[in-house]
Amino acid sequence: MNAVFEIVLNPLFAFSVLRVSTPILFAALGALISDKAGVINIALEGIMLISALAGVIFSAISGSAFFGLFMALFFGGLVAFGLGYVSLKLKTDVILAGIAINLIASGGTVFVLFLLTGDKGISSSLASKLLPKIDIPILKSIPILGPILSGHNILTYFAFISVFLVWFLLYRTPLGLRIRAVGENEHAVDSVGISVVKTRFIALIISGVMAGFGGAYMTMGYISWFSRDMTAGRGFIALAAESMGGATPLGSMLSSLLFGFFDALSNSLQLLKIPYEFVSMLPYVATVVGLVIYTTQKTKRMHRMRIKAESKKEVL
């Protein structure tokens, strides 16, 4: 037990929490935007996988990490557009369409990887580039805080900045108002002449681009190669994080950090003599428990509100 505390209290551990939370946070913000527009985007998992591979391939071809990032985002948006097309235009159930995209992503990435490298497992033969790490000048030299907050990948900083950006987009811009309105009541939005389908398309594409950031981070920051099915359920965990965070940007960030904590813990505990299978299970168990706690609180709150509303009625 002491060994566990030693690990958790080490600044390196806090550093790795931020590091492993980054892809979950990006995807959770993506889940948030599409959820606000009333679309459940379960394709986040597949989008991240496709973007991760796109980042590797295009950074290797061009020799530029930022071009790789750009193409990862482009593919993220493109796949989300595809999801929007089949669910909004062809009227496929969005969850089934998401399952389909995840399936296509899982097989398709290996297929493309094999065609390019002749290897089905890993992209190590492609000379892909890494996105830069950033040392923050003054912060770097502060003890404890410095090693935790400085020296992260540029996308890790951007992930936390985008929590604010997404909040701003959703609550302070006309587009955000439309997105939220479409999710709340599409008929009302339709009646004032705003296109529901177009708004949902935009929300989905932004959601895909966010997942694209997460995917790009996986192969160009978190590690430096692509391997098959490397997202390992992070897109699904992000859905849980968004829902547990009460569908708010800040809440999604906090719950992403919580899952990041368990993910990092499972990485560090493998060094101790705790069975790895047991430890690998932690993030997923934490997700279920977190989801249940969140939903029980919500049902209680709604119950209380109903009682309050009823007692008011009686007074009147």
Next chain:
Amino acid sequence: MTKAQWRFEFYRTGVVIITAVLLSLLIIVLVSDMPGLAIKLFLTGPLDSLRHFGNLVEMVVPLLFTGLATTVMFTASQFNLGAEGAFFFGAIGAAFIAVNWNLPPVLHPAVAIVWGGIIGSVFCGIPGALKVKWGSSELVSSLMFNYIAFFLGLYLINYLLRDVTAGAMVSFPFANSSKLVKIIPKTRIHTGLFIAVFTVLVMGVFTYRTRWGYRIRVLGTNIEFARYSGINTTWTIVMSQVLGGFLAGMGGSIELLGMYRRFEWQTLPGYGWTGIIVAILAHNNPFYVPLAALFLAYMKIGSDIMSRSTDMPNEFVAIIQGMIIILISASSFLSKQRHKMIVREAIS
């Protein structure tokens, strides 16, 4: 659905299947350096020898179970994707009985299969229970339970059942009495096939001829109406998910006892995911599950055979499967023909 609608769905599914096959051929022609051989193996490979035909039937058996499992869970309108985890964990349960217990033949696999089913039902039942009790999304929790089933299962095998002398991460060998008997020489087709076919019939009758099946269908179509008609929706939802998990767990046990001597899976076998496609192709009708399972297994085995002798990787099948899901569930795909057919029916 009315007769005209069913006929239309048949027609549409046929169009989707033909599209899927043509799309596969197109991919092969574009990618492969030896398209002739690749296409020949892909289309006729599963039938060119008894062994390959055996492979086909061997793959149909687990798909029947996961297909039926997903069918019953989807019929209740619950997006429970836990068949994969239930299949895996059911097999773990069966492995414990097969290694540790001493029972006469017939009884031994029977006990193991039922136990596997019970364990599987827990894994699909919990997401269902969480949904009705607190409204937690069954989609998210069932996905998480797949990972939990996987890691917990590996833990149990590696720490309680691992044969250290075997040189690989495998369990102790199963008792001979626990194995399902092979029925056709030169293949691995086993008695699990009979159980699978029987289960298809039982589930078909259950869904369309019993009051429980009727309740699940009503609930899936319109939950408010179901509640209004006095159906205990909470109970029915949970039971449908438990039943789905039971079928998936049974499938995992039967696959293990029919095909293996030891527990040796180091990854999730993926039959649960394919089972979802089976259910979608079969329009959640148990009687059509065998056709859907046969088609998907044929495609998978064909591509496996092809990838062994040519430069084509078999992963492209996943792309085709994804296209199938999208086209089958796209309600506006061929909707003009649908309109025409229904109008024609009404006029005649």
